[in-house]
Amino acid sequence: MSDKLDGAARTEALDALKARGWDLVEGRDAIAKSFKFDSFVAAFGWMTQVAILSEKANHHPEWSNTYNRVEVVLTSHDVGGLTERDVKLARKMDDL
Numbered sequence: 001m002s003d004k005l006d007g008a009a010r011t012e013a014l015d016a017l018k019a020r021g022w023d024l025v026e027g028r029d030a031i032a033k034s035f036k037f038d039s040f041v042a043a044f045g046w047m048t049q050v051a052i053l054s055e056k057a058n059h060h061p062e063w064s065n066t067y068n069r070v071e072v073v074l075t076s077h078d079v080g081g082l083t084e085r086d087v088k089l090a091r092k093m094d095d096l
């Protein structure tokens with residue numbers, strides 16, 4: 001059974017995410033955010049922490065790093081869209 005977000009839960013989650021700088025990706029059911037850090041070391045340190053959390057949750061980001069920036073896309077590949085797993089990972093990324 002798909003655990004894709006829909007209805008009021010999806011609207012609520014997306015509103016909260018948008019308030020924190022996340023946006024829907026055009027053409028797919030995914031969210032994206034660009035994180036900027038003071039340095040490459042700060043960016044990579046954050047990525048390392050996220051990697052550990054992601055592995056623990058078995059839910060992983062699509063991302064790329066250029067110097068002090070990390071471009072993140074979150075979606076749940078197994079269901080082809082956004083789930084609560086993406087919302088939780090987004091919140092952890094914001095909170096680190």
Ligand SMILES: C[C@H](O)[C@H](O)[C@H]1CNC2=NC(N)=NC(=O)C2=N1
Nearest residue numbers: 058059060061075076077078079
């Ligand atoms: C086999 C394993 O459960 C899957 O490959 C996991 C790993 N991490 C994942 N991460 C994300 N974002 N979507 C998935 O569907 C997914 N599947």
